[in-house]
Amino acid sequence: KLTIHDNIINELDAEQREAVINSSGKVIVIAGPGSGKTKVITYKIAHLLLNGIKPSEILLVTFTRAAAKEMIERAQKVAGKNLDGMMAGTFHHVCNALLRKYGWVMGIKPNFTILDEEDATDLMKLARSRFVTSKQMGKALPTHNELHSLYSYMVNTMQTPYEVLLKKARRWINVVDIIEKIFQEYILEKEKQNVLDYDDLLLKMLRLLEEHPDIRERISSQFRWVLVDEFQDTNILQLRIVELLSQVHGNLFVVADDAQSIYSFRGARFENVSELMKDARIFKIQTNYRSADKIVDLVNAMIPRSAVPKRLRAVRSSVQKPIVVNTYDHFDEAHFVTQRIIEHVENGASYSDIAVIYRAHSHSLELQIELAKKNIPFKILSGLRFTETAHAKDVIAFLKILENPYETISWMRILKLLDNVGNVRAEKIISEITSTEDPIGTFLNVDVKSENIKSLKNVLTESLGKSPKEQIRTFYENFYKYVLEVHYQDFRDREEDIERLIEMASFYETTEALLSELIVSDARGITIENDEDSGKVTLTTVHQAKGLEWKVVFVIGVNPGDFPHFLALKDNSLDEEERLFYVAITRAKDVLYITHSVLSRGNYISYDKIERDFVKDIPPHLAEFWRVR
Ligand code: ATP
Numbered sequence: 001k002l003t004i005h006d007n008i009i010n011e012l013d014a015e016q017r018e019a020v021i022n023s024s025g026k027v028i029v030i031a032g033p034g035s036g037k038t039k040v041i042t043y044k045i046a047h048l049l050l051n052g053i054k055p056s057e058i059l060l061v062t063f064t065r066a067a068a069k070e071m072i073e074r075a076q077k078v079a080g081k082n083l084d085g086m087m088a089g090t091f092h093h094v095c096n097a098l099l100r101k102y103g104w105v106m107g108i109k110p111n112f113t114i115l116d117e118e119d120a121t122d123l124m125k126l127a128r129s130r131f132v133t134s135k136q137m138g139k140a141l142p143t144h145n146e147l148h149s150l151y152s153y154m155v156n157t158m159q160t161p162y163e164v165l166l167k168k169a170r171r172w173i174n175v176v177d178i179i180e181k182i183f184q185e186y187i188l189e190k191e192k193q194n195v196l197d198y199d200d201l202l203l204k205m206l207r208l209l210e211e212h213p214d215i216r217e218r219i220s221s222q223f224r225w226v227l228v229d230e231f232q233d234t235n236i237l238q239l240r241i242v243e244l245l246s247q248v249h250g251n252l253f254v255v256a257d258d259a260q261s262i263y264s265f266r267g268a269r270f271e272n273v274s275e276l277m278k279d280a281r282i283f284k285i286q287t288n289y290r291s292a293d294k295i296v297d298l299v300n301a302m303i304p305r306s307a308v309p310k311r312l313r314a315v316r317s318s319v320q321k322p323i324v325v326n327t328y329d330h331f332d333e334a335h336f337v338t339q340r341i342i343e344h345v346e347n348g349a350s351y352s353d354i355a356v357i358y359r360a361h362s363h364s365l366e367l368q369i370e371l372a373k374k375n376i377p378f379k380i381l382s383g384l385r386f387t388e389t390a391h392a393k394d395v396i397a398f399l400k401i402l403e404n405p406y407e408t409i410s411w412m413r414i415l416k417l418l419d420n421v422g423n424v425r426a427e428k429i430i431s432e433i434t435s436t437e438d439p440i441g442t443f444l445n446v447d448v449k450s451e452n453i454k455s456l457k458n459v460l461t462e463s464l465g466k467s468p469k470e471q472i473r474t475f476y477e478n479f480y481k482y483v484l485e486v487h488y489q490d491f492r493d494r495e496e497d498i499e500r501l502i503e504m505a506s507f508y509e510t511t512e513a514l515l516s517e518l519i520v521s522d523a524r525g526i527t528i529e530n531d532e533d534s535g536k537v538t539l540t541t542v543h544q545a546k547g548l549e550w551k552v553v554f555v556i557g558v559n560p561g562d563f564p565h566f567l568a569l570k571d572n573s574l575d576e577e578e579r580l581f582y583v584a585i586t587r588a589k590d591v592l593y594i595t596h597s598v599l600s601r602g603n604y605i606s607y608d609k610i611e612r613d614f615v616k617d618i619p620p621h622l623a624e625f626w627r628v629r
Pocket residue numbers: 011012013016031032033034035036037038039040257260288289290546547548549586
């Protein structure tokens with residue numbers, strides 16, 4: 001029988017306490033935004049620790065790496081115990097770690113490298129090119145980008161190409177045979193190169209668990225508890241994976257809000273929630289601790305349709321109703337938001353208390369300019385991630401070659417940094433070296449006169465067997481610095497990034513560990529740690545704002561066509577847009593602004609008219625309406 005500790009009792013309400021203390025077996029905590037779902041998981045971990053469960057017996061799955069880190073820190077404080085040895089992170093992290101250890105039983109070499117989206121798309125391009133025999137055929141087929149998203153959707157929803165095309169893209173049904181062949185080629189190429197893409201991490205993990213009962217037994221005996229946050233955004237693969245991982249002990253503890261499911265375009269299915277509810281114990285929490293009551297009133301009026309209806313009770317009172325602001329165009333909107341941020345800060349808020357949330361990254365551009373003009377520091381959670389910038393990718397490609405010399409995409413990237421090497425030459429070198437037992441050794445023996453190939457050979461030689469930090473330093477100082485200076489005007493900023501990368505690398509003993517951290521991550525997880533980030537306004541898409549909260553929140557660009565997004569019409573996914581809007585407004589603690597303008601982007605870019613207007617859905621008595629023109 002588990003005992004209860006004071007520090008846990010005192011900080012939870014009765015409903016939350018039940019969910020933390022009296023829950024074993026298959027459990028789902030289902031509750032609205034800001035009700036403490038994440039807190040319940042965190043305290044559950046502390047509770048388990050205090051009752052003698054070892055960190056290594058717990059598996060925590062979160063939506064971002066950063067979320068896992070925060071929860072770990074909090075749980076350690078509450079329990080007064082160390083959590084070293086607990087496996088925690090996103091599904092992709094967890095699967096990556098387990099596949100490195102057990103993947104060999106299904107022929108996966110432990111030094112496999114991972115293709116990010118861009119690399120995977122490049123590989124799809126290669127696969128596609130092998131089947132395009134005429135211009136006409138090129139036109140009849142989806143582009144490599146389209147192929148990659150179809151492929152990814154197919155894997156994540158466990159469907160056949162035909163099924164996916166039937167539902168998503170009928171116009172290509174007549175070329176389904178070729179599409180299948182391209183996918184086959186893509187899969188073969190991955191095997192040949194000893195690489196996995198993101199989707200493989202889930203797919204192979206599931207196969208491993210399904211097809212190897214001994215391994216399944218072994219892994220799932222280790223995890224006495226499997227805990228999952230943001231369960232409403234899991235896909236079918238992930239549902240099966242956690243069910244199998246918790247098979248031996250049967251303790252699967254998940255928290256969810258089906259009204260906040262916003263990733264169906266990537267194959268997430270909120271049906272997972274109702275499916276699990278069939279044979280799980282259900283806990284409900286109904287108090288909202290995050291938002292002031294006037295905000296909760298509006299939130300309650302905007303709850304999307306969902307399987308489990310939830311009304312929230314507020315505990316914090318306020319005087320200020322949510323403010324709906326109408327401006328003339330999005331330049332005025334940016335101006336208004338900036339002005340208000342200045343006022344809030346003058347009245348005592350710090351920049352980090354404030355966030356601006358939008359539907360699409362491009363909707364933030366005017367605001368970025370305006371904020372920069374006024375010298376307001378901001379950070380962006382959406383947009384290009386650090387590891388997607390060209391210079392970071394170059395460094396990563398170098399490390400990947402050292403780790404897995406069969407990965408041609410990385411060789412390509414590195415060889416093309418050399419001035420006198422083009423596509424044809426690079427391809428020739430690559431096919432020559434990757435058909436041998438020792439690609440790096442073969443490369444070192446390639447007979448060349450050109451100086452820069454020689455210098456690449458030198459840095460490769462020097463890096464073999466070194467720590468990841470030394471590897472990056474060698475590559476950078478003896479080779480890459482010169483490339484940067486020639487190719488980029490802003491090379492100083494980029495150099496600074498690489499210095500920080502080197503600093504970060506010093507925390508990792510192996511190249512593989514560093515690469516896993518860098519690649520199997522998410523936008524929030526891997527903004528290379530920067531202390532200055534703490535004093536900044538946050539700019540973010542709704543998708544990236546999930547689970548987070550700020551004192552002051554601006555939801556901008558709430559114009560039909562922008563938010564709800566015009567593409568939703570095509571996909572018939574207005575429901576998802578509703579849920580997105582719901583997620584956006586529920587991030588606010590004290591003050592919520594919703595802004596829209598007379599001229600929307602639709603007046604400049606032509607797209608299909610969308611009728612749905614969220615501002616019109618707002619009951620007039622629940623908000624203040626301002627006009628700023
Ligand atoms: P979301 O659906 O947005 O992920 P959530 O249900 O996970 O929200 P949390 O982020 O865990 O909610 O909690 C929201 C806020 O309420 C946090 O600031 C948390 O510290 C606070 N909170 C939760 N429970 C309590 C409580 N019992 N007493 C005081 N504050 C609480």
